[in-house]
Amino acid sequence: MDASNTAKRPTILASIGRRLAARLIDCALAVLIFFVVKFAAGALSVYVPAVTPKAGFLCAFFAAFAYFLLADALPNGQSLGKRLLSIATVDRKTRKGCSISQSFTRNSGALVVIDWVWIFMESRTRLGDMFAKTIVINT
Template identity: 40%
Template sequence: MEGNNTQNEYRKPNNLAGLGRRLGGQCIDSLMTFFLLFAVGRTAEVFGFPSDVAGVLAVGAAATYYLFSNALPNAQSLGKKLLGMSVIDERSYLGCNLFQSFMRNITTPFLSVLDWIFIFFGSRKRLGDMLASTVVIRSR
């Protein structure tokens, strides 16, 4: 019995996001992460939380945004929304889920430069994208 392989074959989307756009989105998301870090920490201190508790809350909020932001509505973090990009599953073309967002972003703090080197190859995928089976596309 011979199956139809056309549905199972990978096709690279023709609307992959460019390097400049992706770098800009990464910068915006990094700024948002730092904003959350300071805003939550300062707010916790204003409400009288001990400084160590405020620090844990601040780091937790910042890490949560950074790791899971690509699973926000329309598979767009703030940076991706502002620059017209989305993160999608490379096979189903559905928006990035929480697990994929975590997998694609967990590599960045540890392998930052090495991770971004991979984006210059034909697939335009970082190591995090390879781990999560995602691609970043232009949404507008």
């Protein structure tokens, strides 16, 4: 999604189904990250006694949580799930990919169930998108 194409193409908001499917893919990836880091910490604890099971769990949790919060700031505003489904999170005005701060802002709200209720409104914009000034579009 380069700048010359975004200015010429009309903006088409991503469907609720694609957004939900992308979120499910990203949640599955976050779970995978959790287990990979937890397994690596467990293997490391054999050689480094300071790496306790609790420390391994915390590292795994924070790695997965970081992906969940910041994934939309990956290149072109596309987490892995969004890239697979050809959608992207972009700034509402500039149509550039989502920044780190926007990704954090929009996904912090996703932790609250009521955030997703807003997606069923006519604008198809979650509460987190409103705060972060982002939209999710087809690419």
